[in-house]
Amino acid sequence: MDIALFSYNSILTMLHGLGSGGGALLTLFASLFALWTMRTDGAVDAVVERRSRNLRWLMVLAALLVWGAVLGGTYLVFPAYRATPPEGATNLAAYPRSLIQSDARTAWLHSFAMEIKEHVPWIAAMLATAAAFVGVRYKSMLLSDRGINRMATIAVTICLVLAACAGLLGVLVNKVAPVQ
Amino acid sequence: MTMAGREHGAAVPNGGALAAFLAAGIGALGLGLVVFLNELGVFEVPAIYGPSGGVTGRTAVGVVIWLVAWGVLHSRWKDRRMESSGPFATALILIAVGFVLCFPPVWHLF
Numbered sequence: 001m002d003i004a005l006f007s008y009n010s011i012l013t014m015l016h017g018l019g020s021g022g023g024a025l026l027t028l029f030a031s032l033f034a035l036w037t038m039r040t041d042g043a044v045d046a047v048v049e050r051r052s053r054n055l056r057w058l059m060v061l062a063a064l065l066v067w068g069a070v071l072g073g074t075y076l077v078f079p080a081y082r083a084t085p086p087e088g089a090t091n092l093a094a095y096p097r098s099l100i101q102s103d104a105r106t107a108w109l110h111s112f113a114m115e116i117k118e119h120v121p122w123i124a125a126m127l128a129t130a131a132a133f134v135g136v137r138y139k140s141m142l143l144s145d146r147g148i149n150r151m152a153t154i155a156v157t158i159c160l161v162l163a164a165c166a167g168l169l170g171v172l173v174n175k176v177a178p179v180q
Numbered sequence: 181m182t183m184a185g186r187e188h189g190a191a192v193p194n195g196g197a198l199a200a201f202l203a204a205g206i207g208a209l210g211l212g213l214v215v216f217l218n219e220l221g222v223f224e225v226p227a228i229y230g231p232s233g234g235v236t237g238r239t240a241v242g243v244v245i246w247l248v249a250w251g252v253l254h255s256r257w258k259d260r261r262m263e264s265s266g267p268f269a270t271a272l273i274l275i276a277v278g279f280v281l282c283f284p285p286v287w288h289l290f
Contacts (some may be wrong), residue, residue, distance in 0.1 A: 074239065079231035112284050118235045119215050119282040123208040123275060126246050130200035137196050147264045148197055154268075155201060158275065 009080040013179045016077045020069035021167050027062035028128070028160040031055065035142070035153045044144045052143045056135030059156070063125070063132035066163060070125045073117070073170075080179045081114070096177035106176050113169040124162040131155040195257030198267040203253050205274030207246025212281030214238045219287040 006014075034055045040048055085095040092099040097114070100106040131152050134142065141148045215238055218224055225237035280286055 074232055074235060075229055078233075078235070082233060115284045116282065119211060119239065120279060122211055122239050122242055123204075123278055123282070126204040126207045126243075127201075127275065130204040130250075133200045134197045138192075141192065145192070145194075147194060151197060151201055151264065151268050154272070155204070158272075162279075 007180055009077070009179045012072070012076050012080070013174065016069060016072040017167065017170055017174065020065050020072055021163070021170065024062060024065035024069050024128075024163050025160070025167060027058055027065055028156055028163060031059045031062050031131075032153065032156045032160055034058065035149060035156060038143050039146075039149045040144045042144050042146075044140045048143055049140050052135075052140040055142060056132070056139065059128075059132040059135040059152075062156075062159075063128040066121070066125045066128040066159065069163075069166075070121045073121070077179060078118075081173075093177075094180050096173070096179055099177040100173070109173050109176055113173055117166050117169050117173070120162055121166045124159045124166070127155050127162075128159045131159065191261045193259050193261050194264055195260035195262055196254060198262055198264055198271075199253035199257045200250060201271040202267050202274075203246055203250030205271035205278070206249040207242055208278030209274040209281075210245030210249075210278070211239065211242025212278035214241050216281040216287065220290055 034051070038048075038051050038055070081096045083095050083097075085092055085098050089095070092102055097110055100109045134148060134152050134155075138145065138148050142152060143149060214225060218234065218238055225234060225241055227234050227237045228240050229236040
């Protein structure tokens with residue numbers, strides 16, 4: 001399925017990076033902002049109930065988007081990235097891994113950036129799931145219980161940092177050797 | 181009593197939250213160890229999806245470790261009220277170690 005300028009693989013890459021990855025960053029940041037600014041000193045009223053309900057579904061959405069980025073990246077985009085060029089191929093544009101490994105100046109994009117992207121986002125996915133689970137299980141305590149709020153805030157912060165680093169590295173790799 | 185009913189109580193069990201975060205830490209450490217040992221050539225986890233290669237096997241093992249740890253911890257802690265600092269700090273340390281083990285420059289130190 002090719003649409004105008006975009007190949008099937010490049011569309012998958014955009015959905016992975018901009019859709020799932022970008023959406024994950026947005027929702028993680030929004031969750032972090034809400035956890036930080038909407039916490040209470042223990043009081044639970046209708047406003048806190050409503051805010052915590054919205055927040056926990058935001059955190060569930062964030063976890064789903066992180067998993068979407070992780071699974072999509074691993075099972076849909078990565079095969080196109082690591083495709084092996086035929087023997088004697090001189091134009092490596094369709095083989096991103098081989099292309100960046102063919103130049104010493106860009107080889108680090110595989111040996112460092114892509115190696116990190118292969119594994120570290122899975123840690124973010126586990127942590128985002130844990131935070132979403134806590135939001136669903138503990139409901140308004142997410143905002144009213146100091147301990148629960150603090151743990152969720154730290155977990156979402158770590159997720160956001162890991163996801164942002166993975167996203168940045170993905171941008172660098174795709175800038176030099178776009179999946180086609 | 182449901183969790184919603186407990187929300188306004190004085191001693192609400194927080195074990196479920198601690199189990200979730202500690203399991204994420206154990207999963208991160210498990211994934212990091214699998215990746216690290218694979219890079220050292222100690223053992224290789226077979227791929228479960230050929231086109232993506234070995235990363236699918238390594239991450240699948242990490243996910244299984246995470247889910248098993250979560251299941252065990254949740255079943256034991258879900259109704260308990262616990263001091264949170266110890267288990268949560270442990271979770272953060274495990275996440276940090278797991279991250280370091282997934283960090284390529286570390287592989288080249290050994």
